[in-house]
Amino acid sequence: MDSCLNSAIDTPWRRAVISVDQFSRGDIDEIFELADRLATGRTTPLGGKMIANVFYEPSTRTSSSFYSAMTRLGGSAIPINEVNYSSVTKGESLEDTIRTLECYCDLIVLRHFENDATERAMAVSSIPIINAGNGTGEHPTQALLDLYTIKKERGGLDGLTVSMMGDLKFGRTVHSLTKLLRMYDSRMRFVAPAALAMPSEYVWPADAQFTDLDDVIADSDVLYVTRVQTERIPGAEDFDFSYAVTPEHMARARDDMVLMHPLPRVGEIPPELDADPRAAYFRQMKYGLHVRMALLYAMIGNV
């Protein structure tokens, strides 16, 4: 764990969502109950409020999710996707951009290519910040929505066997989700080629590591598959990334296994599996909308 995260733990998450390390089981219960409630309601408690979606790296999926979450709560969102070719190209610092936007908004959702961006933003901001991905660091709202998905699909979170497959070395999603699952006594199964194996600090003695999905498929309550983000891996062209879930795997899997993927996918799960009721990756995004509504409401809804 790098130094950012240690200081992040002490920041109240209503002030700034930086890392999953900030959340206790009680916090998570509260957020998930709020998500359940907001998912069904048609109230607009954030009317007149505004967020800025500041994306130094583009992400249609995440920015749309926050945009939609804010709008469904009655508020509005300023999309700052052009950040790359606008004031920033005039040499403006992240800190000045944040202090500008806090004049106009009630909360800033920030995706940035540097790991310390959220904490730098928080240091100068008088309004709440949500980390929507900071370099190779964390993407805590993704981890929370993954956890919420497991809870909704399985009915509970305790004592599950969770298998993760893909790029476990560089993927921030699997790191953050692993941390959260530790609070629920999950048994972890990591499937990756050696070059992309889960870093040792995330691996506990009771865990097991594999290189073949066949070794864990029959035993998993949850199978979490990730894309190999070649754009983040120096020398990626030298790896052999060929792995995928097949109908044969699904035939051996449990009837109540939950198949997840943060998307986008590029072949790890073929579209022919989409009709399988265990394929939860599109429902996962709907759950993500509800979790983000809950976070926004908890942070700026004066609850």
Place this chain on the structure above:
Amino acid sequence: MDSCLNSAIDTPWRRAVISVDQFSRGDIDEIFELADRLATGRTTPLGGKMIANVFYEPSTRTSSSFYSAMTRLGGSAIPINEVNYSSVTKGESLEDTIRTLECYCDLIVLRHFENDATERAMAVSSIPIINAGNGTGEHPTQALLDLYTIKKERGGLDGLTVSMMGDLKFGRTVHSLTKLLRMYDSRMRFVAPAALAMPSEYVWPADAQFTDLDDVIADSDVLYVTRVQTERIPGAEDFDFSYAVTPEHMARARDDMVLMHPLPRVGEIPPELDADPRAAYFRQMKYGLHVRMALLYAMIGNV
């Protein structure tokens, strides 16, 4: 007609607007009456609803029109213009993008460079789709707004002499509008160089084809001019595209002729004609706003 359109006819237009072939005269009457009504009202029947404007090809005009239509009905719109450099560059399929956005929205407006895009989107989507231009295929809401413009400017649609000039071979607008006008016994006059002539499947025996505007100007109730979309024409630099409406043409035209253009224009109609009361191309866009309000309301307004 390609195979897409044949299957499109069987799709209810409230489920997905794919092609003008889906619309009967009764459907059109209903949509135009709704457009009349929504144009004057200040109701917000789509409050709390959201559309996604997904444009794989940029179009300020069309995306702004839908954005405005949705906003005027009390709803909101997510602009996904960055689709080109975002998830798509990570290799995501159209189908996965659609299934993502349907988690957040109530309807998707889709412009795509491939002719089968709308039907591929519809095949995986549980929410309504509107085709806002699919490659060289159709742009049905443009054709409907063109027809609505003629009705509003002329007072009726039956038995008109409609002349079309410009790129009649590659222009999807003139193809779709011609199909719609067939329902109203229009006499069609096509003016184009041979290399850009109207394809034979759109030409009926009673129609006439010309290469000079002088031959039809005095006889037309409607003159519909289009831009030559050189970006869609291989070897466009070899054509001679010099044609334009002149003040001399207008002097010979009827007092109640309607001069239309889908815009943008690049010289086919000089700005000095803009003040002519017969120049309807800017009113055409206002009518377009009202037609799109009507479609959105009919598709997701629970009427």
Place this chain on the structure above:
Amino acid sequence: MDSCLNSAIDTPWRRAVISVDQFSRGDIDEIFELADRLATGRTTPLGGKMIANVFYEPSTRTSSSFYSAMTRLGGSAIPINEVNYSSVTKGESLEDTIRTLECYCDLIVLRHFENDATERAMAVSSIPIINAGNGTGEHPTQALLDLYTIKKERGGLDGLTVSMMGDLKFGRTVHSLTKLLRMYDSRMRFVAPAALAMPSEYVWPADAQFTDLDDVIADSDVLYVTRVQTERIPGAEDFDFSYAVTPEHMARARDDMVLMHPLPRVGEIPPELDADPRAAYFRQMKYGLHVRMALLYAMIGNV
């Protein structure tokens, strides 16, 4: 002064905000009182109205400010940032773009790289226009918000000593603000290298010009610092632009001096001064939001 500005003076500012030359002291009093009132209220008098933010040059700061101003008044805004790669690349004229957007909106905010853009837009538009920066010309809403900042920070505007430092030759901000301050009997102090000195038409006999901030710092009620916009200066790499406000300067400055900057900054004011209560440049943006709310309300609020 170029010819544009002379004709602009005769245009009522509620019709089109083109130049600071349009505003009398009475107009400014009215706008500032409205800004005071709207800053504290939670009314939404522009509900159902829409503006278009048409930016031919990107500016996150200015477009976000108008977006936020409109949204806080209950209205909505269409961001047209993609103007560069959309219809315009198809050869559409500014005039046609404006006439398109006036079909959808109630007011157009326009930033353009040509000095005559606002007047060309106004000539064809039936809805109000706001100049949000026209080439090397004016940026009148910036000048108004600068003046409002001085009033709020100082309590009044008359008889102040205002020092300006930076690129005074090419910076449109300092030109416009200087014009406005003339109405309040300000004593002007200009600090710049000779190559970037204030053009003579803006310098009055009672003013004084310097090349060193040390000569004016102790005597200033307001210090207005600007960035050197190298992107607008041919041969900029040959200038020596090294100037900055230091803690030593601030130690010699008055306790009630107001330190301003239109932002973004690139070293003219180091971040270590941000905590100084005289540093007003972030409050300046908040005031800017209120001034733009006042202008929008005055122009399309039917007051």
